[in-house]
Amino acid sequence: MVRGSRLRQIGWAICIGIVFGGFMLLTFRVNAVKSEVVRAERQIVALEQEKLALETEFETRANQQQLADWNAIEFGYAPPRADQFLETERQLASFSAPRAPGSPAPIRFAREMEASDYPELVSPLADHDGDGSQDETSSKEAELAAAAAGDAHLALASLDR
DSSP, X not given: OHHHHHHHHHHHHHHHHHHHHXXXXXXXXXXXXXXXXXXXXXXHHHHHHHHHHHHHHHHHHHHHHHHHHHIIIXXXXXXXXXXXXXXXXXXXXXXXXXXXXXXXXXXXXXXXXOGGGSOOOOOTTTTSOTTSOOOHHHHHHHHHHHHHHHHOOOOEEOOOO
């Protein structure tokens, strides 16, 4: 009896091993099919995006042809030629008409100020003594600074004519 029971245990172990091996083979096969499906889905998405890009390009080119036809037939537009480009601002200004009577004055630009053009900064706290009275030298300096601030102005640059 012990021998029959031992053979049954070995038989069951072999059966379980065969079933487990089949299960592993089936699992690997399912995973392989899943990865093929995912790869195919990604390829489908890429092809759909490419199709959309090609449709957009086709519609754009069709619109370009339609615009070119309209430009040639109805509007008479043409692309710019090389001799139509300007190199300097003076060439552009040469196309302008003379000022009409009663037109506003030309726009003028302020020049860049030098450091000496700015008024000297004087601290209001430095002019006062501790008792609240001002000495005469600091009041004269304050008057000179105020006069310099009143006289400071921007000089306008004249336009080239």
